[in-house]
Structure formats: C-alpha cells, structure tokens
Amino acid sequence: MLDQAADLDRVFHALADPGRRVMVVRLSQGPASVSELGRPLAMSLAAVLQHVQVLEASGLVRTQKTGRTRTCSINPAALRSAESWIAGRRTLWERRLDRLGDYLAGTAGPGPAGTRTQKSDPSKEAR
Amino acid sequence: MLDQAADLDRVFHALADPGRRVMVVRLSQGPASVSELGRPLAMSLAAVLQHVQVLEASGLVRTQKTGRTRTCSINPAALRSAESWIAGRRTLWERRLDRLGDYLAGTAGPGPAGTRTQKSDPSKEAR
Numbered sequence: 001m002l003d004q005a006a007d008l009d010r011v012f013h014a015l016a017d018p019g020r021r022v023m024v025v026r027l028s029q030g031p032a033s034v035s036e037l038g039r040p041l042a043m044s045l046a047a048v049l050q051h052v053q054v055l056e057a058s059g060l061v062r063t064q065k066t067g068r069t070r071t072c073s074i075n076p077a078a079l080r081s082a083e084s085w086i087a088g089r090r091t092l093w094e095r096r097l098d099r100l101g102d103y104l105a106g107t108a109g110p111g112p113a114g115t116r117t118q119k120s121d122p123s124k125e126a127r
Numbered sequence: 128m129l130d131q132a133a134d135l136d137r138v139f140h141a142l143a144d145p146g147r148r149v150m151v152v153r154l155s156q157g158p159a160s161v162s163e164l165g166r167p168l169a170m171s172l173a174a175v176l177q178h179v180q181v182l183e184a185s186g187l188v189r190t191q192k193t194g195r196t197r198t199c200s201i202n203p204a205a206l207r208s209a210e211s212w213i214a215g216r217r218t219l220w221e222r223r224l225d226r227l228g229d230y231l232a233g234t235a236g237p238g239p240a241g242t243r244t245q246k247s248d249p250s251k252e253a254r
Contacts, residue, residue, distance in 0.1 A: 005145045012143035015213075018132045028216040030223055074220050083213040086142075089155040090206045096157055 004081075007059060011082045014058035019043065020051050024060060024074065031073040034063075131208075134186060138209045141185035146170065147178050151187060151201065158200040161190075 014020055023037045038048035052072060055061035059078035063070050141147055150164045165175035179199060182188035186205035190197050 005148075008148065009143050009145060012139045016136050016139035016143055018136060021132075021135065021212075024216055028219040028223075074216075076217055076220055079213055079217045079220075083210060083217060085148075086206055086210040086213070089151055089201075090203055090210060092155040093201050093203055093206075096155075 007078070008082065008085055010058035011060060011078050014054050014060055015082070017051065017054075020055055023051060023055060023072075024079075027061060027072055027074040031071050034070045034072065037072060134205070135209065135212060137185035138187060138205050141181050141187055142209070144178070144181075147182055150178060150182060150199075154188060154199055154201040158198050161197050161199065164199060 015024070019041050022041060026032055026037055026040075034048055034052055035045065037052065038045060041048065052061065052063065052070075055072075056063055059075055061072050062075050063072045065071075142151070146168050149168060153159055153164055153167075161175055161179055162172065164179065165172060168175065179188065179190065179197075182199075183190055186202055188199050189202050190199045192198075
C-alpha cells in the first residue's frame, strides 16, 4: 500500500510537466530514442535525459540501451494505475450523486402510484 | 491549448502528494470542512489549508465559506480531464499494439484460404 502510494506520487509528479507529457504522447505512438524524444522540445540533450530519468523512475517509461542508442517505450501498467485511481474517485462521487438523486426523488412527496423516479441506469456510471 | 496544459500541470501536481490524495478520497464521498479534511492527517491546520489551496488552484476542489466554516467539495470536471488525458494515451498505445498484431498475423505466411486472423474485436479497445 505504501509502495503503491509512492508509485502514484511519482507517476503524477512525472505527468505534471508539459515536456514530459509531450514525451509520453510521442511514446504512445511507438518506441523512440532519447534524441527523437527531445526533437520537438527546445532543451539540451542533458535536460531531455533528466526528464527521461524522471519518467523511468515513475514506471511510465522503460528504456533499453543497444550500442550507443537508448530506446524508450511506454509502460501501460503505470498509465493504467493512475487512470484507475482517478476513475475510482470520480465513480464514487457520481454514485453519491445518484444516491442523493434517489433520496430526493423519494422525499419529493407522495405522487400517483408508479410515478416515483426509477433508480438511475447503472450503465451511465461506466461513461 | 496552453491553458489546458497549465491546468493539467496543476491537476497532476496536486495529485502527486499523498496527503492531497487522502483529501480527494474523502471529498469523493461528499463535501467536508477544512478541519474535517485534516482530521486523518498528522499536520497543522495551516498545512491543511495550504494543501486545500493547491487543490483549489488546480480546479480539483471548490470551496465555499459560510460564516467561519470553509466547506470543500470535489469538481468532477478536473478529475475527468486528467482521466481523459491518460486514457487517450493508453488507448493510442493499445491501438498501435492491435495494428502490430494485425500486421504480424498478415505476414505470418500464406495459410489455407479463410484462416487469416480476423481484425481484433474493436470492443476490446474500450476496456
């Protein structure tokens, strides 16, 4: 649990930088070398390497050195863990709203039989 | 576009702290006062307030002051924008894998007519 929290710290920290997000966008289209990753960014190769190290430490990116070229690729598991954490919170909040809606519909006063609002469609929670 | 990038910077930065994530978890269950938010965390009220300010600046949390109590609530739109960004990258990566699978199936050599692997089920991309 502690390790998972530390992982999320690192993943969200890595994603908080616009340059690193540009790198993740590039890598989601396929592996790339460090110099390819730096091409669209106005920064030195040393700065690009530092960002790659932050991405690698977070688990978002894996790198492999072949000869003089370091190739980077995305690790979807780290993306998924961050996405799941956010989706879990959002779903909890939406369920609470649904329950509140049900409660308000139930206390809106007695109407004709059969007109009470039905429980909201559970499929909506999957959006 | 620039504003959206700045927003994501702030949202991911806000989520990179374990104490702030505890606050977001609490708020996804319903609104809470600043002192309620700080209760499970071993920190001063001043520190709690600072974290609340970071969450508010990111757009993840809205606050409203009534008398002497500041009530915090979640803003699902900010959660959704961060979730969508991550999901977009992950989906792109998975589609690339699917295309690679299709390509490899197509180049595995000529088999009997009709046995070529079908295009992968698009519904799988929604998982």
